[in-house]
Amino acid sequence: LFRLLFSASMWDVMLFVFSGVQSRVVLNTRETAFALRKMSLNKAKRYLEDVLAHKQAIPFRRYCRGVGRTAQVKNRQPNGQGRWPAKSAKFVLDLLKNAESNAEVKGLDVDALYISHIQVNQAQKQRRRTYRAHGRINPYMSNPCHIELILSEKEEPVKKEAESQIARKA
Numbered sequence: 001l002f003r004l005l006f007s008a009s010m011w012d013v014m015l016f017v018f019s020g021v022q023s024r025v026v027l028n029t030r031e032t033a034f035a036l037r038k039m040s041l042n043k044a045k046r047y048l049e050d051v052l053a054h055k056q057a058i059p060f061r062r063y064c065r066g067v068g069r070t071a072q073v074k075n076r077q078p079n080g081q082g083r084w085p086a087k088s089a090k091f092v093l094d095l096l097k098n099a100e101s102n103a104e105v106k107g108l109d110v111d112a113l114y115i116s117h118i119q120v121n122q123a124q125k126q127r128r129r130t131y132r133a134h135g136r137i138n139p140y141m142s143n144p145c146h147i148e149l150i151l152s153e154k155e156e157p158v159k160k161e162a163e164s165q166i167a168r169k170a
């Protein structure tokens with residue numbers, strides 16, 4: 001499944017794939033995931049713990065109608081709209097902790113891991129009922145989502161040779 005989504009060069013590095021399917025969190029988890037993109041694993045966990053403690057806010061970019069402004073988002077987004085989505089932050093934090101423990105078991109260096117890919121998609125809606133007056137029944141839908149998470153180890157940059165060594169080789 002994942003081999004179809006990414007180029008072959010991405011599969012050359014050490015990857016760790018983790019996903020949550022049909023998760024009972026609202027789709028604005030997409031905003032939480034977008035805020036974590038390209039962060040290191042430890043920094044992402046610390047950031048989500050700050051969100052749960054209302055020390056930092058998640059900037060809302062797409063699902064931002066009716067979202068108020070906060071000073072905590074000023075430096076991360078121009079219009080300053082943000083929230084503290086506790087349920088989605090807690091769910092993604094649990095996902096990251098689970099992925100970290102699985103990476104430790106596989107023998108990966110946890111300090112070198114970063115979130116190379118995180119994606120949230122709509123899942124199939126779950127239907128329930130609510131009973132109304134005069135014998136009517138209305139749908140009571142929930143909007144779960146699928147979450148894909150790929151952790152990669154950061155590669156150390158290759159040091160450039162000194163010019164004197166390059167001249168000797170030629």
